[in-house]
Amino acid sequence: QVQLQESGPGLVKPSETLSLTCTVSGGSIRTGRDYWNWIRQSPGKGLEWIGNIYYGGTPKYNPSLKSRVTISEFPSNNQFSLQVNSVTAADTAIYYCARSRRGADWFDPWGQGILVTVSS
Amino acid sequence: DIQMTQSPSSVSASVGDRVTITCRASQDIRSYLAWYQQKPGTAPKLLIYAASTLQSGVPSRFSGSGSGTDFTLTISSLQPEDFATYFCHQANSLPFTFGPGTKVDIK
Numbered sequence: 329q330v331q332l333q334e335s336g337p338g339l340v341k342p343s344e345t346l347s348l349t350c351t352v353s354g355g356s357i358r359t360g361r362d363y364w365n366w367i368r369q370s371p372g373k374g375l376e377w378i379g380n381i382y383y384g385g386t387p388k389y390n391p392s393l394k395s396r397v398t399i400s401e402f403p404s405n406n407q408f409s410l411q412v413n414s415v416t417a418a419d420t421a422i423y424y425c426a427r428s429r430r431g432a433d434w435f436d437p438w439g440q441g442i443l444v445t446v447s448s
Numbered sequence: 449d450i451q452m453t454q455s456p457s458s459v460s461a462s463v464g465d466r467v468t469i470t471c472r473a474s475q476d477i478r479s480y481l482a483w484y485q486q487k488p489g490t491a492p493k494l495l496i497y498a499a500s501t502l503q504s505g506v507p508s509r510f511s512g513s514g515s516g517t518d519f520t521l522t523i524s525s526l527q528p529e530d531f532a533t534y535f536c537h538q539a540n541s542l543p544f545t546f547g548p549g550t551k552v553d554i555k
Contacts, residue, residue: 375492375535375546390543391449424491433539434482436503438491 330355332425332439340419340446346412350425350439351405358383358403363428365435366399366410370421380428381408415446450474450538454547460555467523469550471536476516480540483512483521486549487532495534496521526552 336348350364357364366378379389379399387399398411412419422443426435451474461467471481479499484492494503496512499519509524523530531554536547 374548375537377544377546388542392543426491428539432497433480433544434494434497434537435484435492436494436497438493441491 330427330437332427332437334423334425334439334442336442336444338443338445340415340444341448342416342446343414346410346415346419346444346446348410348423348425348442348444349407350409351407352427353406356403357401357406357408360384361430363430363433364399364401364408365426365428367424367426367435367438368421369424369441370418372418373421376421378410378412378423382430417446420444420446449543450477450541450545452536452538452545452547454534454536454550456550457548458551458553460553461526462555463526463528465526465555467526467530467552469521469534469552471514471519471521471547473517473519473538473540477538477540479515480538481512481514481519482537482539483510484535484537485530485532486535492535523552 331353333351340346360383363380363382365380381387381399396413401408422441424441426438453472481499483496486492500512533549533551535549
């Protein structure tokens with residue numbers, strides 16, 4: 329079955345760019361029926377949907393983050409990525425990638441999550 | 449954005465108890481609601497989608513109901529492995545949003 333795994337640095341300095349990659353195994357991101365999502369969780373804000381992308385499509389973003397976020401796909405590597413610019417301590421969170429389906433936007437499965445701390 | 453609220457924020461219960469968690473949306477989300485279970489140090493796990501459909505592999509003691517703005521997750525007979533935090537999630541419109549969670553712990 330499909331599995332997802334986040335990777336990237338666990339520590340980012342304030343004002344810099346957070347960059348994470350999600351590697352999909354057991355399935356292809358090229359299906360076109362699947363959306364590939366980024367979600368984060370912090371004690372202060374709870375679970376927050378960041379955005380998603382589907383193969384060949386235009387990414388969708390949460391307006392609360394839209395000006396600072398980019399989600400991209402890398403089909404040849406079966407990966408998709410997240411970049412958050414100009415980070416502050418408020419961006420400290422566990423970041424998850426997760427799959428959803430067109431017309432059925434529940435998240436399943438999820439990656440195990442990666443803790444990203446913003447600190448100098 | 450659609451705001452999701454949950455009640456209670458926490459509940460203490462014993463094995464075998466019936467537990468009910470409520471989720472309310474700030475506007476009509478039809479049946480586009482999912483429930484997740486999260487245990488410490490792990491990712492959320494999908495339990496129920498479309499308000500009342502049990503995800504494959506989830507025990508039948510879990511059930512969901514509701515539509516519109518008011519939804520319920522019920523655990524009919526709490527088991528030791530059910531002590532966790534439960535979240536609701538609206539998938540009706542972007543941006544997708546989650547409830548703040550209900551922690552179920554041992555009485």
